[in-house]
Amino acid sequence: MSIAASARPEKGDIITAEHVSKVFGSGTQALRALVDVTFSVREGQFVTIVGPSGCGKSTLLLILAGLVPASSGRVLVDGQPVSGPSPEKISVMFQDAWLLPWKTAIENVEFPLTLRKVPAAVRRPRAMSLLDLVGLARSADRYPGELSGGMKQRVAIARCLVQEPRVLLMDEPFAALDEQNRTRMGNELLRIWERTGRTVVFVTHGLTEAIYLADRVFVMGVRPGRIIESFSVELPRPRSIDMIGSESFGRLRNRIWHLIGEERG
């Protein structure tokens, strides 16, 4: 449960964040978005980061992805310092799928490979098998305008996986969906995670979602943004909806709830 422990990467750690801080602006206007964030994630783990809005959890994810530079500290992925986007190791998914409207579902899944000039004969079957994995094989030729919110996020998951990354970073990917769909997509994601065995870092503000999905939950506090606790979730896999009602689930949920509540003051 210690978080501020050793910052040195250990064997089996795929992500290591060492004293990561982020300051926006300067002088008296400076906003300390993240302060001394240190943690590590083991390969193949499903980690969730939960915290109130404004705690810098999205910023942390962008730093892990190499899309935003840290003000100080560093992030190692697979032993290498992150200095920019590295799509061969890290895929990122956002709350909005950002599908290109003039491309069909399968063309959107292929897009990262198109950017890398992978020939169509190679990328088409790969994209198709991933669309099949997310349950959208029959919608391959439909345009984003013809897909529901949940379907768009499935396409986005397939588009992440087509890059065969070691790590999947997800920034509240299901936040725009209704609760039914959010739970469904969560289960779907767990199924895909169990089949592909990739490391997932999943940012959310939903406590239930954070616990239900995770092996480990990092709880973040606000002003300044930092990690205040981490918990291991000891629920068996595969997870099922009934576990949400269990006593140990409720206890953990309450503890995190109070932690965040104290933060808010």
Added chain:
Amino acid sequence: MRVRRLTVRLAILLLVLAVWESAYRAGLLSPIIFAAPSLILSAAVKDGWTFLSAFRVTMFEIAMAILIAWSVGIAFGVVAGVWPILARICAPILSALIAVPLVVLYPVLLAWLGLGPTSKIVFGTISGIFPIALNTLVGVQSIDRGYAVMAAAMGASRRQIMFQVMAPLALPAIVSGLRLGTALIVIGVVLSEMLASTDGIGFWISYHRGIFNTGQVYLGILLALVAAGIANAALSLIERAYSHRTGDDANP
């Protein structure tokens, strides 16, 4: 159905021409002000080849001006659009340039480039390029930054983000800029030919107007309309190719 509609249109056209011609024959129309269809026809018989080769010159100038104005205008608009500082500087300058009567520059261009096609191509280009660049800039600017972040996360280069993500997303805005710009290019080319040149439809309209050959003037006007129609048709082709690719609505 289609054939029938076509015959109806043709019949209306013939009727108008017949009324027009008889009004002229009855002495109701002065031949200096209003050429009759027969006068245009005889002008075509007499000076047909001259006008045809003039038409080729004009079309060549328009095509070159379109080529330059479209490619430079779109490229500039995309680059300026993704670069916030450049956008803030360029947008007001571009809107100001659209309002300037650029024709005052034509004498200068003539002095630099001579009476030949080059001065027409350059004048046509600057007539049309600003609305194209401005519309592209505004279109790219209005795209949600999420698309660019997403593409960057996939490892897209700056150029790929600009031309494989932002430019296609801004296409509806770009096309409306092209509509405006292309019309201005056609106007610019014909106008500059009329002002000072040695060939082209505009030149021959101007020339025959000076010696009261109303038939030739009208023939020239007709050919200028055809030139504008061809430029417009090329644009519609592009527009249609795009709408085929989008499925139904373009919401992300």
